[in-house]
Amino acid sequence: MTPFKLSDELLEEIRSLVESKSDQSLLELMSEFHYADIAEIIDELNLEEGTYLIKLLDTERTSDVLTELDEDKREQILERLSAREIAEEIGELDTDDAADIIAELPEERVREIISQIDDRQHARDIVELLRYDEDTAGGLMAKELVKVRESWNVLTCVKEMRRQAENVTRVHSIYVVDDEDKLKGRLSLKDLLTTSTKTQISEVYIPKVDYVRVEDKAEEVARVMSKYDLEAVPVIDEIGRLVGRITIDDVVDVIKEEAEKDYQLAAGITQEVEADDSVWQLTKARLPWLVLGLLGGLGAVFIMEGFEEVMSNPNYRSLFFYTPLIAAMAGNVGVQSSAIIVQGLANDAVKGSLLQRLIKEVSLSLINGGALALLVIAFGFLINQPLEVSATIALSMLAVIVVAALIGTFVPIILDKRGIDPAIATGPFITTSNDIFGIFLFFYIAKVILGF
Amino acid sequence: MTPFKLSDELLEEIRSLVESKSDQSLLELMSEFHYADIAEIIDELNLEEGTYLIKLLDTERTSDVLTELDEDKREQILERLSAREIAEEIGELDTDDAADIIAELPEERVREIISQIDDRQHARDIVELLRYDEDTAGGLMAKELVKVRESWNVLTCVKEMRRQAENVTRVHSIYVVDDEDKLKGRLSLKDLLTTSTKTQISEVYIPKVDYVRVEDKAEEVARVMSKYDLEAVPVIDEIGRLVGRITIDDVVDVIKEEAEKDYQLAAGITQEVEADDSVWQLTKARLPWLVLGLLGGLGAVFIMEGFEEVMSNPNYRSLFFYTPLIAAMAGNVGVQSSAIIVQGLANDAVKGSLLQRLIKEVSLSLINGGALALLVIAFGFLINQPLEVSATIALSMLAVIVVAALIGTFVPIILDKRGIDPAIATGPFITTSNDIFGIFLFFYIAKVILGF
Numbered sequence: 001m002t003p004f005k006l007s008d009e010l011l012e013e014i015r016s017l018v019e020s021k022s023d024q025s026l027l028e029l030m031s032e033f034h035y036a037d038i039a040e041i042i043d044e045l046n047l048e049e050g051t052y053l054i055k056l057l058d059t060e061r062t063s064d065v066l067t068e069l070d071e072d073k074r075e076q077i078l079e080r081l082s083a084r085e086i087a088e089e090i091g092e093l094d095t096d097d098a099a100d101i102i103a104e105l106p107e108e109r110v111r112e113i114i115s116q117i118d119d120r121q122h123a124r125d126i127v128e129l130l131r132y133d134e135d136t137a138g139g140l141m142a143k144e145l146v147k148v149r150e151s152w153n154v155l156t157c158v159k160e161m162r163r164q165a166e167n168v169t170r171v172h173s174i175y176v177v178d179d180e181d182k183l184k185g186r187l188s189l190k191d192l193l194t195t196s197t198k199t200q201i202s203e204v205y206i207p208k209v210d211y212v213r214v215e216d217k218a219e220e221v222a223r224v225m226s227k228y229d230l231e232a233v234p235v236i237d238e239i240g241r242l243v244g245r246i247t248i249d250d251v252v253d254v255i256k257e258e259a260e261k262d263y264q265l266a267a268g269i270t271q272e273v274e275a276d277d278s279v280w281q282l283t284k285a286r287l288p289w290l291v292l293g294l295l296g297g298l299g300a301v302f303i304m305e306g307f308e309e310v311m312s313n314p315n316y317r318s319l320f321f322y323t324p325l326i327a328a329m330a331g332n333v334g335v336q337s338s339a340i341i342v343q344g345l346a347n348d349a350v351k352g353s354l355l356q357r358l359i360k361e362v363s364l365s366l367i368n369g370g371a372l373a374l375l376v377i378a379f380g381f382l383i384n385q386p387l388e389v390s391a392t393i394a395l396s397m398l399a400v401i402v403v404a405a406l407i408g409t410f411v412p413i414i415l416d417k418r419g420i421d422p423a424i425a426t427g428p429f430i431t432t433s434n435d436i437f438g439i440f441l442f443f444y445i446a447k448v449i450l451g452f
Numbered sequence: 453m454t455p456f457k458l459s460d461e462l463l464e465e466i467r468s469l470v471e472s473k474s475d476q477s478l479l480e481l482m483s484e485f486h487y488a489d490i491a492e493i494i495d496e497l498n499l500e501e502g503t504y505l506i507k508l509l510d511t512e513r514t515s516d517v518l519t520e521l522d523e524d525k526r527e528q529i530l531e532r533l534s535a536r537e538i539a540e541e542i543g544e545l546d547t548d549d550a551a552d553i554i555a556e557l558p559e560e561r562v563r564e565i566i567s568q569i570d571d572r573q574h575a576r577d578i579v580e581l582l583r584y585d586e587d588t589a590g591g592l593m594a595k596e597l598v599k600v601r602e603s604w605n606v607l608t609c610v611k612e613m614r615r616q617a618e619n620v621t622r623v624h625s626i627y628v629v630d631d632e633d634k635l636k637g638r639l640s641l642k643d644l645l646t647t648s649t650k651t652q653i654s655e656v657y658i659p660k661v662d663y664v665r666v667e668d669k670a671e672e673v674a675r676v677m678s679k680y681d682l683e684a685v686p687v688i689d690e691i692g693r694l695v696g697r698i699t700i701d702d703v704v705d706v707i708k709e710e711a712e713k714d715y716q717l718a719a720g721i722t723q724e725v726e727a728d729d730s731v732w733q734l735t736k737a738r739l740p741w742l743v744l745g746l747l748g749g750l751g752a753v754f755i756m757e758g759f760e761e762v763m764s765n766p767n768y769r770s771l772f773f774y775t776p777l778i779a780a781m782a783g784n785v786g787v788q789s790s791a792i793i794v795q796g797l798a799n800d801a802v803k804g805s806l807l808q809r810l811i812k813e814v815s816l817s818l819i820n821g822g823a824l825a826l827l828v829i830a831f832g833f834l835i836n837q838p839l840e841v842s843a844t845i846a847l848s849m850l851a852v853i854v855v856a857a858l859i860g861t862f863v864p865i866i867l868d869k870r871g872i873d874p875a876i877a878t879g880p881f882i883t884t885s886n887d888i889f890g891i892f893l894f895f896y897i898a899k900v901i902l903g904f
Binding site: 383 | 486488662679681700701703704705707711714716721725726727728734735738739741743745746748750753763769772773774775776777779780781783784788791793795802815816820823824827828831835878880883884887891
């Protein structure tokens with residue numbers, strides 16, 4: 001496939017076609033593109049142009065385009081469509097995508113849209129999905145699935161499946177339920193086709209089936225599906241009834257978002273912002289973390305004021321030259337330790353006792369810190385610094401590194417144990433506290449050794 | 453599904469069963485577990501115990517277990533198996549998993565193993581896959597797929613499909629090729645079943661099909677599959693011949709690894725290390741970045757030495773208290789800017805001209821920096837600092853923030869344009885250079901304003 005590349009020329013062409021209302025040429029041009037590419041185009045167009053395109057194209061295509069649009073853009077475009085138009089769009093979509101699209105709209109509007117959907121079963125299914133939190137299995141699942149009863153025979157089953165499969169784009173699995181709709185197992189297509197038509201389903205189905213619960217967290221669903229290589233997983237409610245299914249493509253988005261969120265937190269950015277968001281949105285996402293860093297820096301100012309008289313001592317004043325170094329080391333070590341732990345927690349790969357981890361982190365930071373301390377002493381020779389000063393700096397840096405590693409390791413573990421997302425303890429939070437702590441420790445140890 | 457949780461008790465039980473060679477009880481116990489769970493167990497056992505389990509269980513199960521094992525553990529276990537045993541294991545696997553498992557072994561060993569595989573076609577397919585770089589479409593793909601010729605009629609096609617499907621666990625798509633094996637399109641199962649058996653395939657197939665090239669980067673494959681919601685994608689070689697197919701579950705791993713790699717780089721950790729790796733591996737991954745940070749800190753020492761005489765001036769010596777603050781701001785802003793750009797580049801979401809981006813970053817950092825500058829001035833009042841000093845600090849901090857944002861934004865963009873992974877420009881690299889640059893700028897501007 002020649003990769004689609006949205007060029008300025010193409011955008012210009014589309015813009016001028018929209019302006020001149022050349023519908024036929026637009027339709028022809030668009031017919032070549034995948035709906036995900038059309039979404040990319042509309043994300044770049046202004047609101048009028050985008051809405052024009054959406055109204056021009058078939059609902060069969062635009063419904064898919066809507067699912068791929070940037071959320072803000074989608075909301076704005078939906079505001080310009082009538083309830084009837086939106087109902088037609090989401091009538092084309094699977095229930096999970098339909099619910100995602102209207103979930104953000106005002107309640108009143110949602111009711112209006114739902115009432116305009118022709119297929120009432122589809123409407124009821126969407127309403128049901130709207131009830132679930134978007135970060136749970138219920139929020140990810142779709143109602144479209146193929147299910148058969150264990151009390152049926154193979155013939156009834158095949159007939160029923162044909163009917164159900166019409167609404168399902170891709171059959172991942174056939175689920176078996178009892179008369180109360182409780183999930184009992186799954187059925188292999190092969191067994192179904194090679195068994196006599198009079199055989200009861202209860203005799204041929206596979207009772208072992210992986211499932212998730214409707215209230216399970218989205219990340220847990222992602223973990224289970226990727227660990228067990230599942231392409232689809234059934235969802236059951238509190239009393240074991242089959243209520244939906246989640247496919248791997250929905251989970252890919254969860255995995256990506258999760259990774260991006262952790263990455264952004266580590267970089268000191270809240271909310272899911274993108275490079276192309278507005279200056280205002282970016283400010284909101286970035287400023288709070290910078291203020292945190294600023295407060296840390298001001299804290300360091302306070303601490304150093306307490307040691308101001310050292311500046312009058314020509315032998316020891318050079319200690320102040322090392323404060324950015326100490327802060328950087330404390331910050332870097334803290335971020336490294338916390339990143340490894342946060343990733344380990346996310347992948348369920350942190351094992352062993354806290355004591356073992358303590359020993360490991362201490363030995364690790366002694367090795368790293370020892371190597372760095374030697375470099376600092378060598379540097380001291382180079383710039384003719386008194387050995388006692390170099391040694392003091394090296395030693396206190398080593399202490400700072402050990403403490404920073406311990407804070408970086410155990411703060412996320414403690415947060416995780418208390419049910420708080422440990423990812424907030426990476427990035428600015430850890431660097432700021434480690435900065436203050438490191439600088440205090442540095443001067444304090446120097447004071448004890450050098451006796452000023 | 454009750455989530456599998458590897459408890460210490462379970463591990464102890466398995467250990468003692470292995471020690472007492474209670475094969476029957478072990479087999480019974482293991483029969484309850486998913487292969488991914490067994491892999492988790494073996495990752496925790498020592499080498500002897502793990503190898504014992506692998507040799508005890510059916511190859512049908514252990515082959516899957518091998519694919520899920522931690523790489524280091526797998527290599528060590530494979531060393532303890534004979535070529536014949538490994539051949540039996542990989543004989544059970546799809547070609548892509550088989551190739552992944554033996555790819556890391558010495559060439560001589562691989563030859564020996566391949567020669568012991570009974571199914572010669574399977575062996576040839578694996579050898580072909582070993583040729584490709586693991587970070588490309590060729591390295592991800594499997595040879596198992598269902599393909600039919602456009603010159604066949606529906607009847608031949610169905611017969612051939614039945615034969616081929618035996619080797620394919622899940623049929624994602626039926627691909628249509630010409631007599632030279634060139635990919636022409638795909639076939640829907642529905643069309644195939646509803647068309648007369650004498651119809652030629654060339655009359656019913658869908659000529660539009662997404663594909664990737666064998667030399668495409670793994671990340672590009674992941675981007676295409678997740679953008680276009682593909683569950684499987686065919687792979688063609690240089691001259692358009694169908695050579696394999698990639699399924700979404702393989703790509704999920706790529707997406708996860710990619711995100712984790714970027715995250716680790718941002719945190720200053722090279723290589724893919726995990727919390728449970730050895731102290732030595734963790735040191736190798738962390739120390740180089742700390743040395744980089746140290747060099748940056750020592751650079752700052754040099755710069756400050758040049759301003760040492762300021763310490764003798766009681767009015768201005770407090771400037772030195774602010775160096776960790778300046779370094780932290782320069783570092784935080786740089787990391788924020790670079791993280792947003794790196795993520796945007798990865799998602800192909802960085803659009804518009806460089807000039808637009810320049811204007812945006814400058815206005816963003818003027819807003820953020822302005823707010824922070826006001827806080828610094830307010831703080832100055834609180835601690836009775838002369839206004840000229842506070843204002844100087846605030847102003848130079850503002851300048852540092854603007855420069856740091858520009859460096860954080862444009863270094864990744866420039867690296868990306870030159871084909872270098874922009875993710876290396878996040879984390880320690882950007883914080884270190886911004887530290888030095890920031891502190892120099894801070895003192896230089898202060899010198900100009902205060903005239904010392």
